Amino acid sequence: MPEEFMFSPGGGGVKLVQMVARREVDRHKDLLLGLTASSPRFAANSQGLMEYTCSVRVGVVENQGLVENVLISQWAQGIVTDFNIPVIMERSVAGRLTIIARAEMILPDVRVTSYSYGSLGVPFVANLRYDESTDKWYDGFGYESSLDPYAEVHSLTYYAWQQGNVSIDDLGEDEDLDATYAHWVAGG
């Protein structure tokens, strides 16, 4: 049983309530694209996992475009009939699209907290040297480090967010329906 899935109480059918997968928080924001998948076409793959092919539209204002026939592996058990799926994808520098997050009807309450080595009590793990005279940190090569082992703790919270019936046609016309990074992150 894939651990992303949970059961509805009382032994009902398996429901698609899935965590947001790997999230990237405080970096490369411009590479995070909000996408919404719709009109999925379902099929079981050779491993018995359910897959669907759908069209997704990039949700950022600039560089919008339709990406067709994106294959998304779905760890589904039971019957999936019809739903709209907000997904987050990451576009690499080379242009390759990788799905890094999926969310079905409800998103989990996700908190991401980034810590410095110092705040964890293990500043030595950073492998840096502190120079009192300059009040700066240096790496082993003698260069000043941009990494501060005692940087402040940074915390982000994602919405427990339900998009409802998002149509592929809605994207780009109404920013409130745009599942972009900014709409997924509260605070930060």
Next chain:
Amino acid sequence: MSKDAWFGTTLDGIWRSKSLRQPGFAVYIWNPNRTSISDVVMGVPESPRYDITKWVLSISLRDTVAFEQENDAVISAATIILDYDKNAIPIQVTEQTLLHGTPIRIYQGDERVDREEWVCVFTGQLQGNPAVAEEVRPAASHRQITVSAVDRAAAFTNTVVTAFSYDKGQDIGRAAVETAVEFMDLNRREIRIGYQDYAIGHEKSQLVDIEVLNGIYEILFCVGKKPRFDSLGYFVAADSDLDKPASRIHKVKDLVMSIVRTQTPQPVFNSVRLLGLDNTLSIVEEREKRLAHGNITSGFFEAAVREDVNFSEGAGEGEGSRRARDTRLARKKINSLFGVGLAQDADWSPVTQDDGISVLGGQISFDTGYVPELRVVLMVTWFYLKTVELVAEFFDLIAIYGTPAKIAFAAVWVAESAALLAMLHAFSTMGRLYWEVYGIPFQYVYQQLCSVAQISNLRTEQINETKLRNDWLYDINVMDARAKVLLKRELVKGWSYEITMLDDPLIDVDDVIEIGERKYYITSIAKVISRGTPDMGVMKVSAWRVL
């Protein structure tokens, strides 16, 4: 730190200092056919204790941290080499006494201290059959016998259980203890686990189909502890906190022979994703869709229609298994010839569940507009008029009374025909309603909680994440704290050391020791206890640097 009773004793003073040592050890066994390891631990063995120390040549002892990596051994183990002696007193030292399951305890101490004050460093049972040198040349040479012993955890590594269900509000310590009592057959006096000050958050929580030690580990994970059997054989919840006080502080490194940072070829996890399960139900809605459909044929034969409808997920599933809200009836098509208006007033009455919004089904109802009594009236009227007509014809009343009779006869005939037509119309009043019920399906689910702790300023390709899931966690704030601790734990795993130092039997795995300005969390201890060898009195400690 299960050996805290020995701290402050003479032995403690010897082992914490660099003063002269006269290390000693003792090995005892019990008759496995007369006593169990539990009896030994609780101090009520039926069998006498047999001292076989004199025949022991060497003991290789290793204790390892558990539940840190997938391939962690849960158990501590000892390999003991003895002189084979059939004439030993009080019992022979042969394969007939060193049996599988024989309870064994190993003690360490100092020859200048009374044996009864020595420290028990291992409690377990012999495992498997011993290796015996049966023929050795020259004949005067010592024959040796080698046995392996494992601690009590070994007995439970393959014990899969489905434990009791616990209600919301109960302490997880109770769940851990009761599981150990009921499914590990431990006596409560063998268990040194108490309340953990962490209440179960879900309505029902239960270990299902899981190895018992792993299951108890899942429970104790919530409070940063893990189950293990200590050196005395007691079942304890070891505190895995990296920041706990050091059990040994060596400001100078007199006792240390070497500290070597070991290679860690695998990249260190710099991100920890911890998953839990919310203890309050969330609603997951789908878009509005057809929940049920069908048709109803009705008409003159009934005055009203009452059709029960239940929502189902699909073929093969029980009716009433689908939950929805905001349900409504849609009339798709009505086929009717004379029954114009049939089912136009069809009504939908959803049956709402106790939660106030859930609807699993309902009832479609409408009146056909037909009064059953009217049919009787018409039939009686027609029969009466027909009778009148027949009587009139039989007595030939027209011939007797003339024109007035003709007029009356015509009126009767018209009334009779009207009654007949009315009956025919009534019997033709029927039709078929094609109906559909729409609504918004939804499910109650426990939302997954997710807390991620990671090192700041990492690029995508630098993230190396490990994912842990524990459904006993339900508070996102607690999860944040646990994720932070786990992240630190993963980081320090990349700073592993091997420390060779003078033996200190009071040190345990999961202890923190301070050497110089640094602190180390001990993950394994290995030592060879052997008379007259250079290794005697030395231990090798694997540890993570935590400060």
